Amino acid sequence: METWNQTSTDAVRSHTPLLVNRRIDEHVEACVRHMAEQGDRAEMSRYLERLEREWDMSRALTVGASVASGLGLLLGRRAGTWRVLSAVATGLLLQQGLFGFGPLSGLLRLMGVRTRREIDLEKFAIKALRGDFERIPNDGGPLAKANAALVAAQS
Template identity: 45%
Template sequence: MADYFAEAGGWQTSAGIDAARRRDWRQRVAALRNDDRAAMIDQRLRELEHEWDIERALQFGFAAAGLFGLAFVAGRKPPWHLLAAVVPAVMLEGAVQGWSPAHAWLRRLGLRTAREIGDERFALKAMRGDFAGIGSHRNEDAVRLATLR
């Protein structure tokens, strides 16, 4: 699913949820900038490497539900056949429409898109000085640009 859903006009979730996610990571980045703690930035970057985005969580959930449904289809009564059919149907709907019913639920649980995680990672790397030698822009400008995304 990569970041297809996020790029295809957004996930159609509440604007308040999306704004809260952006505000949360910007506040985390701003707090690190004020404290100027390189170790904290490195720790947060390690945490981001292991954070699951919505697309990964949906892939895992659909795969697990599909396997569960298939395991119970063999020799069982028809209600289990329905589960095995519904999972691919919901996945297909997400691919065609760019929206999944599970997305709003996952957003409320705090999961973010790959792009949102990448934006925070970029801002942290800019604060750490990873882009200091690139181009003629100063590091502070890169941090400011990253937090405005």
């Protein structure tokens, strides 16, 4: 499939190794291709509901840093050295907020956590296949429809 996710100015994508971005993009392509081959609107709707519940990078980082910070404060009541965990978590969250990327982002990307934009691109591509938009041609095979849906989701 042609490259469809290259116009991103997303700081997370730009700091993520190409191989990791490509693996995430290939997962999206495979899901959209599968939906194009099946053509089952009910299955597409169920999959869209699943995408609505998927945690994005920002949510995963916020929850993870909050848990680590809270744990550091809780355990720091007994042994003050645990408070360092709170400081580190807060620092990493600050770095993420200021620069849009940090060490935790890299780890989460390796685990397959996607940005909100990446999740939304897949959602819009599936919605296009489902027929929610008029810009997707119905001619051509499933691969052509999947590619058209991914390209349309970017515009």
